[in-house]
Amino acid sequence: VNTPIAVGGVAVCPGDLIVGDAHGVIVIPLGDAEAVLNKAKEYAKFDASKVEAAKNGTANRLWVKKSLDETGVEFIDDVYR
Numbered sequence: 001v002n003t004p005i006a007v008g009g010v011a012v013c014p015g016d017l018i019v020g021d022a023h024g025v026i027v028i029p030l031g032d033a034e035a036v037l038n039k040a041k042e043y044a045k046f047d048a049s050k051v052e053a054a055k056n057g058t059a060n061r062l063w064v065k066k067s068l069d070e071t072g073v074e075f076i077d078d079v080y081r
Contacts, residue, residue, distance in 0.1 A: 004013045015030035053059040
């Protein structure tokens with residue numbers, strides 16, 4: 001109790017945060033928690049702005065056409081039946 005352990009080859013120390021979901025589990029060392037929280041808030045704000053732009057039609061989608069053009073995708077103006 002209250003001593004470092006190893007789980008799946010990962011060190012876990014007292015006070016570390018363990019976060020998991022359907023995709024896996026991560027260990028956030030207590031000393032990094034504030035920095036991780038700040039980055040997570042920054043990412044959430046960025047992500048929300050992208051979602052809002054997609055909803056209101058102001059998203060910059062030029063990168064999609066450029067990427068498709070570079071890979072040689074052919075557009076066919078037809079209806080699938």
